[in-house]
Amino acid sequence: MTTKKVPLADLDWDDLRLFLQIQRSGSLSQAARQQRVDHSTVSRRLGQLELCLGGPLFERRRDGLKPTELAHLLATHAEAMEVAALGLQEKLGGGERAPAGKVRIAMMEGIGTTFVARHLAPLLAQHGGLQIELVTSATVVNVNRREADIFVSFFEPQGQGLACAPAGSFALYLYAAPQYLAAHGVPASLADLAQHAFVGYVDDLVQLDAVRWLDELVQRPRMRLQSNSMLAQMSAAASGLGLVLLPKFSVVHETGLVPVLAAEAKVTRTLWLSVHHDLQYSGRIRAVMGYLQQLFAAQQPWLNGPPDIAPRG
Template identity: 45%
Template sequence: MERVSWDDVRIFLHVARAGNLSRAAKSLHIDQSTVSRHIAQLEYELGLSLFDRARSGLTLSEFGKRFLKSTEAMETGFFKLKDELFAPGAEQRQSVRLGTMEGIASLYLTDVLPEFQRLHPEILLELVTSSQRIHVNQREADIFIGFFESLGRGMDAERIGRFALYLYAAPVYAERHGLPRNLGQLSGHSYIGYVEDQIQIDAVRWLQDLVPDPHLICVSSSMLAQMFLATKGIGLVMLPSFANAERFGLFRVMPETAYVMRDVWMNVHRELRYSARVKSLVEFLQCRFHEDTQFGL
């Protein structure tokens, strides 16, 4: 163990979480052969195999599973050490990474996060957006705000809000096609929605909750693109209340009956939750969502 390099261990953690050498190499910004060489060196020093290798990828061996558990504790200790060494007032800034989906990031969080930066200028906030899952338990982010509860190992998940989604239309759509007057007429209209084969989060199938078999006129993996397409009058679109789509000229269609509800979850790695840098953002987000009436539980 005295010959084991932390650099080899760090690369092992990436490979174990990715389950694939090429994905690990991409996240580390190094080439795949370098990753493979580090893993081989680590296995040589340990005298045991960390992975079972197959065409479909890598799976942890029994020893690898035990080694992962121990090295994750080492990694957590390293993060805690960084917090202690670079506490507020130290020369080097800390960072905290918040992962979430594009829509809630661009249409809501960008309005509230400047206040966090004002309150905590010593922290560099990293806002990471994706249309796919961001894995907090794989350290892709410190905190993840999403529309589902994460059940990963070592995760703390808290429901911090609940919001409504409504159908929206542009005036030009209403002029050309009219508007539905009841739920039974929804199937006779055109819609803008998500690209089906790119949906990885079932919670975003909100349009289908309201209109089981919608006539899709255009699809996009981006909520923002859907919204701006709707402003051109090509179809109806379903958007969350926090999008404040009225500012872009859209209006709600049958808001008393044509809506669905979704929860907002905050997912945090249990071992990072109480580090100073993460705790400050967790508490800020809890307060903001609880105070905002459109996210009332």
């Protein structure tokens, strides 16, 4: 018996939303949790969708689900429908309506944990209807695929449909624990750094060239400890394991670390905010984007200032 294919225009929008959740999470179980249904329900609905489309949407592998060509084709149309639905929802809500709803912001762990999270209270106090999801990621976040509404990055993201804008910059400085400097001496020049141990990122786990900042100061640094977590690097350096290059937005002043070669060992990065161009006029997105732009602008003197100044406000 042959099952008649359903035209794309007649497919159930709820099933298409479920498909997008499965594609983005790569897991039926995670999609089930997001939908608040059991795994068997998600599997059944996916099977029905695949039957209607006349082919599989995912290859089942041990390491997760891999989208097929049919899935990529369907995702293009489903994401366009999703953006259109969100835009319609915003317009039906009225232009003067207070910003409300969920906004997902993605960024690296360090800036998210030690800086942005500490400054979100005024935004949420001003807009009581907003709900923020702060997601930390060490990889490029694809806002076109709705992995996040707003992406805060240290580089300009590339891709069609993106609205990107620089939001300031920040400095990075070398730090060390007093006990490390007492045991190994204080470097007097950049050339002296070749004689010292360092704490930094795990090379083969770095997916963003923008965080390879230590390479700009030291060629082939002698690594004592490596971690994919900036917070772990900071803690390890504070215990005396070696020198570490940290951004100004980190809470270095709370760890006991002291600056090293502050006048010479300085690296800078630009902050970028990106959003899908179809969402940039949404009230909730504008409210959060505007707040982040104001936050980074107000903190520029500190973010780019000398390493021994505590943060403002």
